[in-house]
Amino acid sequence: CLAWEFEMELALKKQALEAETGLNIRLKYIPREIMEPNRTECQFFEAGYLEAEAVKRGKSVDVKLVHFSPALAEAPEEEIQALRHRAIKSPFDFIDFWAVDFTYADGKPFEHHWQDFRTRKDRSLKTETDIGWEYEDKGTKRLCVKVIDVFGVDTTTVINVEV
Numbered sequence: 001c002l003a004w005e006f007e008m009e010l011a012l013k014k015q016a017l018e019a020e021t022g023l024n025i026r027l028k029y030i031p032r033e034i035m036e037p038n039r040t041e042c043q044f045f046e047a048g049y050l051e052a053e054a055v056k057r058g059k060s061v062d063v064k065l066v067h068f069s070p071a072l073a074e075a076p077e078e079e080i081q082a083l084r085h086r087a088i089k090s091p092f093d094f095i096d097f098w099a100v101d102f103t104y105a106d107g108k109p110f111e112h113h114w115q116d117f118r119t120r121k122d123r124s125l126k127t128e129t130d131i132g133w134e135y136e137d138k139g140t141k142r143l144c145v146k147v148i149d150v151f152g153v154d155t156t157t158v159i160n161v162e163v
Contacts (some may be wrong), residue, residue: 001027006047029153030073045071048155052145060132061161063100063114063145070094071153092127097148102133104144104158135163 006027027047034042036134051067066125070140072083081163087094099115118124135141141163146156 001025001042002030003027004030010047020069021049027083029163045151045153047071048149049153050157051146052157052159053155054143056161056163057132059163060134061102061141061143061163062129062130062132062142063096063159065092065145065147068092068147068149068155070149071151071155076100082086086136092125094151095151096150098125099146100129100131101144101146102131102135102141104142110144110146110156138143138163149155 006029010027014027017023018025028044029047031042031044033039049067049069050065052063052065055062055064056077069089070083070087070125071086072080095118097115097117099110099112101111102113103111114129116126116129139162141161143159143161144156145159146154148154
């Protein structure tokens with residue numbers, strides 16, 4: 001399936017549909033470069049998959065990355081196999097940047113309340129936020145987690161937490 005963008009939680013629906021039908025579904029982004037004049041080649045990136053969970057500590061909430069499958073570029077098969085193997089062994093190695101919007105709502109722009117990223121000097125990356133976000137009122141809250149991988153592809157998921 002080729003698209004300019006995909007719904008945020010499409011990866012979960014894709015997995016359910018694959019299990020139900022036995023089909024192998026591949027979601028690929030149409031690169032913006034395809035619209036450039038005189039462009040003869042471009043890479044199509046497969047949509048990534050992101051799983052995160054809320055971590056409650058008393059009244060505060062943090063987010064922990066649980067699983068990430070990067071958007072792998074179209075490349076020769078031997079390179080893809082090596083990338084897939086590394087993505088299974090060390091999936092968080094493919095993350096360049098990630099951020100959390102603790103007050104996410106449909107139709108509202110993503111707002112970075114917390115973020116972490118790699119630099120040239122510091123290649124480390126946290127896999128859990130350390131902000132201890134506290135909500136003013138109780139109820140079900142929606143959090144949006146956004147990852148930008150080393151290929152520049154955005155993978156996003158929305159999680160709920162009861163406070």
